[in-house]
Each structure stands twice: as structure tokens, then as C-alpha cells.
Amino acid sequence: MNQAIRSSWMAAVAMFALIFGAISYVQVIGADDLNANPWNQRAILATFCNERGAIIVGGKPVAESVPGNESCAFQRSYPQPELYAGVTGFFSRGFGSTGLEQSMGETLAGNSDQLFLDRISQMFLGKEPKGASVELTLDPAIQKLAYDLIPDGQRGSIVVTNPKTGAIIAMVSKPSYDPNLIATHDTAAAEANMAKLNQVPGINLNQNVSGPTGNLLSPGSVFKLIDTAAALNSGKYNKDSELPNPSSLPLPGSNASLPNYAGGNCNVRETASFAFALEQSCNTPFASIALDLGQDAIREQAEKFGFGETFGDQLKLQQAKSVFPRDLDQAQLAQSSVGQRDVKATPLQINMMTAAIANGGVQMKPNLVQTVRAPDLRVISETKPEALRTSTTQPIASQITEWMTSAVDNGIAKGAAVPGVKVAGKTGTAELGDSGLNNSWFTGFAPANDPQVAVTIVMERVDVLSGAQLTSPNAKKIFEAVLNK
Amino acid sequence: MIQTETAPKPRRNVELLLIVLALAVGIGASALVSLNSDMGLDSDFWFQSSLLAVAAFAFHIVLRLRAKYADPVILPIVVALNGLGLALIHRMDGPGDDTGNNQLRWTLIAMAVSIAVIWFLKDHRILRRFTYISLAASALLLVLPLVPGISAGEVLGASVWIRIGPMTFQPGEIAKITLAIFFAGYLSSNRDLILLAGRKIGPMQFPRFKDLGPMITAWLVSIGVLVFQRDLGSSVLFFGLFIVMIYVATSRISWVVIGLALILGGGFIASKIFSHVAFRIDSWINAFTPEVFGRSPGGSGQIVQGLFGMADGGLVGTGLGQGRPDLVPFANSDMIVALIGEELGLIGLFAVVMLYLLLFTRGFRAALGTRDAFGKLLACGLSFAIALQCFVVIGGVTRLIPLTGLTTPFLAAGGSSLLANWIIVGLLLMISNTARGPVDTTPMVNKPPTTSSHGTVKTPTGQTPSAPTEAVKHQ
Numbered sequence: 020m021n022q023a024i025r026s027s028w029m030a031a032v033a034m035f036a037l038i039f040g041a042i043s044y045v046q047v048i049g050a051d052d053l054n055a056n057p058w059n060q061r062a063i064l065a066t067f068c069n070e071r072g073a074i075i076v077g078g079k080p081v082a083e084s085v086p087g088n089e090s091c092a093f094q095r096s097y098p099q100p101e102l103y104a105g106v107t108g109f110f111s112r113g114f115g116s117t118g119l120e121q122s123m124g125e126t127l128a129g130n131s132d133q134l135f136l137d138r139i140s141q142m143f144l145g146k147e148p149k150g151a152s153v154e155l156t157l158d159p160a161i162q163k164l165a166y167d168l169i170p171d172g173q174r175g176s177i178v179v180t181n182p183k184t185g186a187i188i189a190m191v192s193k194p195s196y197d198p199n200l201i202a203t204h205d206t207a208a209a210e211a212n213m214a215k216l217n218q219v220p221g222i223n224l225n226q227n228v229s230g231p232t233g234n235l236l237s238p239g240s241v242f243k244l245i246d247t248a249a250a251l252n253s254g255k256y257n258k259d260s261e262l263p264n265p266s267s268l269p270l271p272g273s274n275a276s277l278p279n280y281a282g283g284n285c286n287v288r289e290t291a292s293f294a295f296a297l298e299q300s301c302n303t304p305f306a307s308i309a310l311d312l313g314q315d316a317i318r319e320q321a322e323k324f325g326f327g328e329t330f331g332d333q334l335k336l337q338q339a340k341s342v343f344p345r346d347l348d349q350a351q352l353a354q355s356s357v358g359q360r361d362v363k364a365t366p367l368q369i370n371m372m373t374a375a376i377a378n379g380g381v382q383m384k385p386n387l388v389q390t391v392r393a394p395d396l397r398v399i400s401e402t403k404p405e406a407l408r409t410s411t412t413q414p415i416a417s418q419i420t421e422w423m424t425s426a427v428d429n430g431i432a433k434g435a436a437v438p439g440v441k442v443a444g445k446t447g448t449a450e451l452g453d454s455g456l457n458n459s460w461f462t463g464f465a466p467a468n469d470p471q472v473a474v475t476i477v478m479e480r481v482d483v484l485s486g487a488q489l490t491s492p493n494a495k496k497i498f499e500a501v502l503n504k
Numbered sequence: 505m506i507q508t509e510t511a512p513k514p515r516r517n518v519e520l521l522l523i524v525l526a527l528a529v530g531i532g533a534s535a536l537v538s539l540n541s542d543m544g545l546d547s548d549f550w551f552q553s554s555l556l557a558v559a560a561f562a563f564h565i566v567l568r569l570r571a572k573y574a575d576p577v578i579l580p581i582v583v584a585l586n587g588l589g590l591a592l593i594h595r596m597d598g599p600g601d602d603t604g605n606n607q608l609r610w611t612l613i614a615m616a617v618s619i620a621v622i623w624f625l626k627d628h629r630i631l632r633r634f635t636y637i638s639l640a641a642s643a644l645l646l647v648l649p650l651v652p653g654i655s656a657g658e659v660l661g662a663s664v665w666i667r668i669g670p671m672t673f674q675p676g677e678i679a680k681i682t683l684a685i686f687f688a689g690y691l692s693s694n695r696d697l698i699l700l701a702g703r704k705i706g707p708m709q710f711p712r713f714k715d716l717g718p719m720i721t722a723w724l725v726s727i728g729v730l731v732f733q734r735d736l737g738s739s740v741l742f743f744g745l746f747i748v749m750i751y752v753a754t755s756r757i758s759w760v761v762i763g764l765a766l767i768l769g770g771g772f773i774a775s776k777i778f779s780h781v782a783f784r785i786d787s788w789i790n791a792f793t794p795e796v797f798g799r800s801p802g803g804s805g806q807i808v809q810g811l812f813g814m815a816d817g818g819l820v821g822t823g824l825g826q827g828r829p830d831l832v833p834f835a836n837s838d839m840i841v842a843l844i845g846e847e848l849g850l851i852g853l854f855a856v857v858m859l860y861l862l863l864f865t866r867g868f869r870a871a872l873g874t875r876d877a878f879g880k881l882l883a884c885g886l887s888f889a890i891a892l893q894c895f896v897v898i899g900g901v902t903r904l905i906p907l908t909g910l911t912t913p914f915l916a917a918g919g920s921s922l923l924a925n926w927i928i929v930g931l932l933l934m935i936s937n938t939a940r941g942p943v944d945t946t947p948m949v950n951k952p953p954t955t956s957s958h959g960t961v962k963t964p965t966g967q968t969p970s971a972p973t974e975a976v977k978h979q
Binding site for chain 2: 020021022023024025026027028030031032034035037038039041042043044045046047049050051052053054056058059060061064065
């Protein structure tokens, strides 16, 4: 009997050994993951009323801590709320935080490792803790211009970057919202505002990824740039290749067919050069290329431009991964090759693709944060341009640039032309079912020979005419604004 | 192995010293809590602290008088745990909340009852006479919460409460003790029958089917608790208690195998049939998926918030009163372990778990030391029950196993649990008193001592007369 008692004791001790292990895991080994969990409000609540660092654009705060009331010393405030909501996100008691307020939260709150010595000195000097401020790469004038170029009530996004550095010059989308409504210390009001804002189509504040980095849209014809790169990369095609250009391509294995746009100039030729096909944005030559090269070649090229991937942690914003689906049949492949069906891309993805072409095939990591400064204005960290991946070769990038330039000079993107500057561009019109409405795209860069700026514009759910008016001509305004600086 | 050649030592002075230390822990924690709140060390604090100290010293004196060879470590450990629990519950009380005072009242009641048990029972072997009465009492206690009129209805998904006037009580906590007494009495009488008969399959001897009767009964009780009271934790506890006791009685690992098979089978079927069990398991495995996290009731919000708290506590904790247990539902009862982890850190929680380990180890030691089979079984069962209860609760909070609604002994807010656990402590102290005391000269191991003031006690009816001598052989 005593032996059995000892064995039972051993069993009890074994259970306690498991408990010790579990406690160690939760409190030490796995603690960092738990502390970083987005549902975990403890870090926010602990420092909620402290003075956070500001988020600064062009020397002026776009998110700052202003004196609050007795119960909470500081209140987060957004002076130009709608204009910067997409990047700042909000900082709230009840709903956590989003955007840079979340991703740079540790820094803004002064809790990051880099600020360790500052915290110590604040403690000894008896000063209130204060976070670091974050200066963004955004250009306030361009940001404002881009925001105003999307008409109120129109859903759309604009991304402006420097293709050589990856610096984001402007990034806006509509509909936007006022983060002050969520950041208010009046939790009941914040909840009511949250519920109301989530009623607005196109706004979903419960999901952290939205706007230019998160909105997955049919890319339409801008995807043809990827077909072109894949074609040239395969070695089967060169700059002089003549592509089949039937007015309508029967889709293999189905009764449907893929036509060229009836209102355009494509149908005047039975075959087309790359230059002509891109200038007029003909569908059938690119579908033929895709059917010839096979889906894997197209997908691989898409992935080299960033599909299925993110664009690195320098951006500090949640990103959705763009999609080029797998296991397509031939009909699906033909439609996917012109950016229809289930191909989905974020505005950021299309801009990064364009920037890679502009930058000789090298895609730079997009970055939004220029410098981080301690409360004493000492620079703690500064973002340096970093290459992310090689999307295509330099010769192919130059060749595509040449054709994109002629699409602006001679083709359907001519609205983007800027006098005295070579502009490279490509438009896209993704049909949304049978609604007659489209996602209308422009993506391009300038100057073509020495790219300073890449612009991507998408207007959602517009008819063909307003789509054309809202994309290329607006790109022209942005090119002028950036280049005339 | 426990009996020493030298004369037994009472070691009551050691106990006194340890009690002073234990009170320093409990009252010190309470002082920290009070200093952190607006009240400071007010008259309430001094009054409550002295009540706890007086009760602890009174208990100590009773042991000097009635059980002077009792284990000197058990009482200080329990005082420390209970004192810490009082401080933590007090810490969670908002303005107007009375949980802390209520817990103190129950502590005093529970200690008084425990003292009464030691004072009037004198010797645990007397309990053996109540084997079948205990069974009846267990059945009654378990059925009470389902009786209309006194049932407190379904509280947080489980029907384990009764209501008498303004008071609510969980009779299942007491049933833990009566069941242990029944198992100990029944098994110490019938172990030879169970032991000798049976069929050998491979290396293991399996019991005869008719000897499986009590096993099946225990299983049905556990399943009944699960089905009708929707109380997964108690169900596991009762069955675990029984498996250990029958294993100790027979030394046959086959019982453990059969028992585990039954519990796994029952658990699997229960998880398929009963939504409350399925929810528990789902919110254990998929705790970090948004649908499960946000689901109410039956979501993982409570356990995940507890984990966040413990992670925030880290190695040394945020400090008493500095954490955010208000974010964790039931931080003063079911989740008090998470509160300790958060505010006292890994180190503090390890210390607490270590106290439990010491406590049940002393209980097992009493089981080894005592010379009667009944006492061995009872001490072993009760000690294992404490260990298993801690494992189920802390394992649940740390997401080692699914979270169930058991209380942390002596720490968690709840009168019934305090009362039951203090009675268990009283019983363990009594058993350890016989274990550590001078060897009883009476050879009849399983009979009440003839020196008892009750005089000679007749063998209870229904008991196998040959049991005592047989038991000596097989020990």
C-alpha cells in the first residue's frame, strides 16, 4: 500500500511539474508574444494617459497628445483627421489602436528599447514620461493635392512614391474618417461613433488593414505590364515580336470569348507589336502570351513584383497580399492575364510594380517613417533606402519603360502627359461584373529617363468616361506638383 | 520508513514560528493592498488582521491540546495561503464590494468547524463507522442543487449552488470529503476481495466484473455531475479521487488504466453531446481565433485575458495592486491564479504552487505514516484531491488543459470551498497526529482505539470482519 501511496505522490508531483512548465511558458517564454497580441490592451492602458510622441508630416503634427482632463492627463488629437487617418490610424482606450499608432506604438509611448536610457533619466529627474516622435516621408502638399483629387463620395486611392528610395510621398484613400471620433476619452461616444462609421460603405474600422495597403481590387489592364515582363523574360519574345491580335479570343474549354475593347483602336490590326498592344491596351495579345507561357510563368513574374508577398516591415502599415490565383484553367488564365477574374491587387502593389520598372527592375522597400526622434529631438533612428527584391532585369525594365512612355505619348494614357517631361504610364479598366462600372487605374512614373516619382491612382466603381477623367489627368497634376518642387 | 526509533516529537513550537511567518505573508500582503488603496492602514485593516491572527493561534493551541503530534507544517501553509487569498480578494474589491469581508467571515467559520472536527472527533478512525452514511450524504449533497426550492438555479452555466435564505452554498465541495470517507471505508474493508479475485491478462490483473461495481458507481456519479450540474471540474475531481484511492487500496495499475479509459471515453462522448463541454474544449484549443475569443458565453476571452495578465506580470510581477486584473473576468475566484501571476510574477506564483506541493506532500506523508488502511486511504485521497484540484485550476488558467470551474483551494473567493478545504486540513492534521505520534499499542489496525473515551466500539455492520488482519499482511 505504501508503494502505491508513493506512486500517487509521484503522479501528483508530475502534475505539478507540468504546472511549473506551463507557468514558465506563459510568464516568460511566450510572454513577448502574448504582450504583443493585438487584443492585449494592457500596454495601451498602462500608458494611455501619458504624453505620447507626435506623428509629424512636413514639420507639423498630424497626431499629437494634447492636455486632457483630470482623470486622464493627455488626449490624442488629430489636427487634419481625414487627410491622414489612413496612415496615423487611431489610438483609443476601447478599440485599441490601428495604423502607425499601433505599429509605432511602443516608440510613440516611449517604451521601445531604444528609449531605455531616456526612461531612466525621466525617472530620476522626476519628469513625466514622454514618447518619441515620428517624422514621416509624406509631403503635406502632395498629400493634400492627392486627397482633393478624389472627389467626395467617390471611392478611390492614390499612392505616390519615390521609386529610387521607396519613400512614400503621398498615400490617400476615400472614404476616410475622423480618428478623433474614436480617440475620444468618452468611451460611450467612441462606441457610438465606431458603430456609425462602420455603417459607411468602404469603411471597416474593425479590420486593421484597409486603404491603399489593404484594399484588394481587380487590377485590369495594368496587369499587362507583368505579362510583358514575363514575355520578355521567357526569351520567347523580344521587342520586335508581333503578337496575334484577334478582335476576340475564344476561351479554351468554354463558350465565352475574350474581346478587345470595342470602342478602342485595337481592332484595326490582326497582329500587334508590344508597343501598339500596350499603347491601345489590347486584350487578346496578352491573353495569347499568357496561354503560350503558361500560368506558372505569369504567376512567378507577378510574385517577383510582390504578388503573394508583403513589402517589408519598413512600411509600418498592415498590408494585404495581392493575389494571382493558383490552378487556373486556360479560360481563367486568359482572363487573369488581363487583370480580371480573381486577380486582386492593392494600390500599393501596383505602385510598387511601377516603381520597380522605373528603378531598373529593383523594387525598393516602401517606407513611411523618415526619422524617429527622442523627446530631446535627438535622432534615434533614420530609415535608409533598402532594396527589397529584383523584379526584372535592367534591359527589360528599360524596354517596358519605353513602351509605357509611348502609351502616354501616343496611346490611351495621353491625359497624363506633362509638357517638357517624358512620362511613362499605363491605364487599366477592370470591369466589375455586368454592372457597367469599372475600377479605373492609372499607374506611371516621371521623368521616364530619371524617375523621381511613381504615381498610382485607382477610382472604384466608376463608368468608363469618369474613370478616364479621374485617373490620367489627375496623375498629370501630381507629376507636375512633385517635379516643379 | 516514517516511524523513527527515537521518541516522537510534537514540534509544536516549530509550528508556532511558522504560523508567525505565515501571518506575516498574509497580513503583509493585506497591508500592501491597503496602502495602495485610498484607505491606508485603517482600523478595518487592523481588526481583520487580528481576527485572522487570533484564529490561527487558537487553532494552534487546539492542536497543542488535542493533536500534539500533528504535522507542524500543514497549518502554517494553509494560513499563509488563506491570508494571501484574503489580501488578493480584498484587493479586487471595488467601492461597496463586500467579497473580502465575506471571505474573512467564511475563513473564521471554516477554521472554527475544522477546530470542532479535531476537538470532537479526536481520531479519524471513528469516521470509518460512517462509511455508508457518507455515501448517502454524498448522494444527498450532490442532488441538493437540483432540488427545486433550494436550488439557486443555473449560475454561470452550472447548477451547483443551493440557496438558504440570503446564503448560497456549493454542497459539491463537501461531497468531496464525504465521498473520500466512503471510498476509504469501503475500500479498506473490501480491498482483499477486490485484490484477490480477478483475471490476469498479460502483465495486468483485471478485476472481476462484480468488483467493478464501485468503479461504475463513481463513474456514474461523475457523469451525473457533468450532465445534470454541468460541472466538468468537479466531475474530473470526483473520479480522479476515486481512481487514486482504489489504486492505493489495491496497488493494481489496471484500475488506473480502466479508470483513465472510462474518463477519456466519457469525456469524449460528453464533448460530442454537451455543448458546455464542447465549448470548453474549443475555447482551449482555439483560444486565439477571433470567433472563439469574442464568443459569449463559452468563449476564450476569460482565459486569454488571464494569459495576457500573466504575461504582463513576467518574472517579478507588476507588484501587488499595480496590475490590471479588472480586465480579467472572475479575477478573485476562478482566475485568482492569473492575478497572482500578474501581480506577484512567476516568482510569486511559483512560491504559491510550491506551498501547495508542500501541503499535499505532507498529506501523503501522513498517509505513509499512519498505520490503518482507512487512514492511509483517506489521507492519500484528500491529499491527491488537493493536488488534482490545483492541477485542474492552474492548468486551466495557463491553458495546459481546458479551463473548468474549480476553485483554487484556500485562495479563491467562495465560502463552500473554504469550509470544505479547512475540514480536509483538519482531517489531515488528525491523521498526521496518529502517524507521527507514539505507536499505538493496540494491534487492531483498522479498529477504533480501545483507549478511546467512547469506549469499545462495535464493528459496524456490513463490514468484512476479516479485513483488519488481512490488511496488515498486505500493507
